Amino acid sequence: xxxxxxxxxxxxxxxxxxxxxxxxxxxxxxxxxxxxxxxxxxxxxxxxxxxxxxxxxxxxxxxxxxxxxxxxxxxxxxxxxxxxxxxxxxxxxxxxxxxxxxxxxxxxxxxxxxxxxxxxxxxxxxxxxxxxxxxxxxxxxxxxxxxxxxxxxxxxxxxxxxxxxxxxxxxxxxxxxxxxxxxxxxxxxxxxxxxxxxxxxxxxxxxxxxxxxxxxxxxxxxxxxxxxxxxxxxxxxxxxxxxx
Amino acid sequence: xxxxxxxxxxxxxxxxxxxxxxxxxxxxxxxxxxxxxxxxxxxxxxxxxxxxxxxxxxxxxxxxxxxxxxxxxxxxxxxxxxxxxxxxxxxxxxxxxxxxxxxxxxxxxxxxxxxxxxxxxxxxxxxxxxxxxxxxxxxxxxxxxxxxxxxxxxxxxxxxxxxxxxxxxxxxxxxxxxxxxxxxxxxxxxxxxxxxxxxxxxxxxxxxxxxxxxxxxxxxxxxxxxxxxxxxxxxxxxxxxxxxxxxxxxxxxxxxxxxxxxxxxxxxxxxxxxxxxxxxxxxxxxxxxxxxxxxxxxxxxxxxxxxxxxxxxxxxxxxxxxxxxxxxxxxxxxxxxxxxxxxxxxxxxxxxxxxxxxxxxxxxxxxxxxxxxxxxxxxxxxxxxxxxxxxxxxxxxxxxxxxxxxxxxxxxxxxxxxxxxxxx
Numbered sequence: 001x002x003x004x005x006x007x008x009x010x011x012x013x014x015x016x017x018x019x020x021x022x023x024x025x026x027x028x029x030x031x032x033x034x035x036x037x038x039x040x041x042x043x044x045x046x047x048x049x050x051x052x053x054x055x056x057x058x059x060x061x062x063x064x065x066x067x068x069x070x071x072x073x074x075x076x077x078x079x080x081x082x083x084x085x086x087x088x089x090x091x092x093x094x095x096x097x098x099x100x101x102x103x104x105x106x107x108x109x110x111x112x113x114x115x116x117x118x119x120x121x122x123x124x125x126x127x128x129x130x131x132x133x134x135x136x137x138x139x140x141x142x143x144x145x146x147x148x149x150x151x152x153x154x155x156x157x158x159x160x161x162x163x164x165x166x167x168x169x170x171x172x173x174x175x176x177x178x179x180x181x182x183x184x185x186x187x188x189x190x191x192x193x194x195x196x197x198x199x200x201x202x203x204x205x206x207x208x209x210x211x212x213x214x215x216x217x218x219x220x221x222x223x224x225x226x227x228x229x230x231x232x233x234x235x236x237x238x239x240x241x242x243x244x
Numbered sequence: 245x246x247x248x249x250x251x252x253x254x255x256x257x258x259x260x261x262x263x264x265x266x267x268x269x270x271x272x273x274x275x276x277x278x279x280x281x282x283x284x285x286x287x288x289x290x291x292x293x294x295x296x297x298x299x300x301x302x303x304x305x306x307x308x309x310x311x312x313x314x315x316x317x318x319x320x321x322x323x324x325x326x327x328x329x330x331x332x333x334x335x336x337x338x339x340x341x342x343x344x345x346x347x348x349x350x351x352x353x354x355x356x357x358x359x360x361x362x363x364x365x366x367x368x369x370x371x372x373x374x375x376x377x378x379x380x381x382x383x384x385x386x387x388x389x390x391x392x393x394x395x396x397x398x399x400x401x402x403x404x405x406x407x408x409x410x411x412x413x414x415x416x417x418x419x420x421x422x423x424x425x426x427x428x429x430x431x432x433x434x435x436x437x438x439x440x441x442x443x444x445x446x447x448x449x450x451x452x453x454x455x456x457x458x459x460x461x462x463x464x465x466x467x468x469x470x471x472x473x474x475x476x477x478x479x480x481x482x483x484x485x486x487x488x489x490x491x492x493x494x495x496x497x498x499x500x501x502x503x504x505x506x507x508x509x510x511x512x513x514x515x516x517x518x519x520x521x522x523x524x525x526x527x528x529x530x531x532x533x534x535x536x537x538x539x540x541x542x543x544x545x546x547x548x549x550x551x552x553x554x555x556x557x558x559x560x561x562x563x564x565x566x567x568x569x570x571x572x573x574x575x576x577x578x579x580x581x582x583x584x585x586x587x588x589x590x591x592x593x594x595x596x597x598x599x600x601x602x603x604x605x606x607x608x609x610x611x612x613x614x615x616x617x618x619x620x621x622x623x624x625x626x627x628x629x630x631x632x633x634x635x636x637x638x639x640x641x642x643x644x645x646x647x648x649x650x651x652x653x654x655x656x657x658x659x660x661x662x663x664x665x666x667x668x
Contacts, residue, residue: 088577097575
């Protein structure tokens with residue numbers, strides 16, 4: 001099941017160079033990133049207060065929006081050159097994403113939620129089913145993230161606590177071993193002890209899968225657990241033009 | 245690509261299941277509207293069939309000069325009154341024409357407890373045909389052969405509780421409460437007819453002479469003062485009728501229909517009309533067609549309202565589902581997948597509504613059919629939907645799917661604009 005550490009070669013899984021992006025319409029918010037790299041398998045904490053362009057940065061990174069200029073390479077593919085639907089496919093294949101909260105579809109069981117990405121990515125579906133069925137893999141992930149899969153797998157997600165929901169979301173991000181895990185303040189609703197426990201479990205699974213982790217947070221104190229801590233305002237310039 | 249297609253219907257089903265109450269209310273609204281639309285169509289075709297079934301085997305109906313519809317309505321359906329009578333002389337002349345195979349006179353104008361009294365000849369019971377040439381049958385008794393014999397329809401017998409041999413009194417005029425009754429000359433029930441689902445069920449049949457007999461001592465619609473003639477005296481009198489209301493005519497050859505019709509319409513001695521029942525019915529449909537169209541438009545609008553309700557339901561949930569859209573986008577769903585998801589939800593809701601509506605309609609038909617037949621004489625057939633009805637149903641599902649594109653496009657735009665940001 002485990003994917004071994006990426007073969008030597010291009011060590012950076014994400015490379016941004018002179019990226020510029022401006023939201024269309026009246027929002028008139030733009031973000032520029034001169035240079036940013038994410039080494040394969042690395043764990044990077046990106047610290048930034050709200051309003052510094054966190055969401056925009058993540059939207060760019062995951063290919064939900066395309067930069068208007070510059071290069072944004074993920075695993076050697078320039079996302080800026082891909083069409084909308086190819087970018088969506090690319091995201092499905094290579095990214096696992098965890099939001100701040102309310103990560104789960106209100107309908108469907110815990111297992112349905114964990115296996116959701118497999119419906120959109122054949123590669124991840126194949127990887128997840130390598131040592132059995134995808135469902136086995138989903139249960140294994142839930143178990144190793146500290147959830148009792150046997151008890152919870154049939155549950156509706158509405159019955160879970162916030163901490164349990166975030167761990168289900170982590171299992172969903174990890175399933176099928178995507179190359180990049182993107183987490184947007186996944187622990188902000190948890191107390192400190194639970195935050196650290198969550199990160200440890202997440203990192204352990206990410207290492208097994210060989211996935212890089214990039215997490216955004218406003219809490220710098222979490223930095224000790226990461227390979228690298230970056231400040232968003234140091235790598236990206238956000239501009240809010242007054243004119244509508 | 246293929247993975248995308250598999251997940252959309254499943255997600256749509258699960259999402260609808262999550263909102264089971266609002267979803268099922270929406271389905272119910274669509275179901276009722278579909279039931280109404282199809283029900284109107286069924287009653288319409290049922291009513292047409294019922295009208296068309298009322299008279300069969302008669303080539304021409306002859307009456308005093310009037311419109312075709314009017315003549316058809318008063319002679320066959322007992323609706324409205326004749327403007328004038330046909331003299332016995334004219335009747336005789338027509339009867340003697342070589343094209344005529346048979347002729348049955350009809351004399352209307354009296355009533356019995358709100359049921360019309362029809363004076364005719366015993367031949368009526370052989371010649372009158374309904375529902376694809378079915379003949380009248382006697383549930384009890386025999387055709388009239390005495391002057392004061394009466395044959396009553398099934399509804400008359402049932403409503404008034406008559407049996408063969410019971411005496412009945414015929415009233416002059418057509419009101420349910422008749423002030424002037426022909427009490428001195430009571431009739432006797434000689435026979436009761438089987439139920440036909442036609443106006444025959446609500447008719448009291450007597451001989452033409454019987455009609456004459458109850459009017460011999462009447463002048464100008466009131467009993468002549470000072471002179472009453474008893475029932476026994478009447479039997480001695482010459483009761484040859486002077487006039488009738490209309491006549492049913494059967495021809496030896498259908499080819500002669502137009503020729504005889506023209507001859508009667510141009511009859512010199514008296515203004516007469518001859519109509520073909522089928523043609524007059526067509527004329528009638530032309531007349532009621534406007535009302536039918538109005539009814540169809542109203543029920544179509546009810547369907548549109550139900551679909552509008554569904555669109556509103558989906559639109560109001562869109563905002564609270566923004567996060568759901570963002571989650572789907574994050575795992576790799578394209579905006580077009582979101583569009584497909586919402587359009588599929590609308591399509592599924594409409595399909596469920598249409599299916600339930602059809603089931604409800606047929607259940608209601610099966611349940612109410614005997615009652616409608618008994619009360620309105622309307623035989624609603626329980627047939628599978630016609631091609632026209634299938635097209636209507638398919639059209640509704642397509643309209644529901646298209647209507648679903650409105651919220652779907654909105655969700656599409658929202659998910660494009662939201663990106664990774666999740667608003668709540």
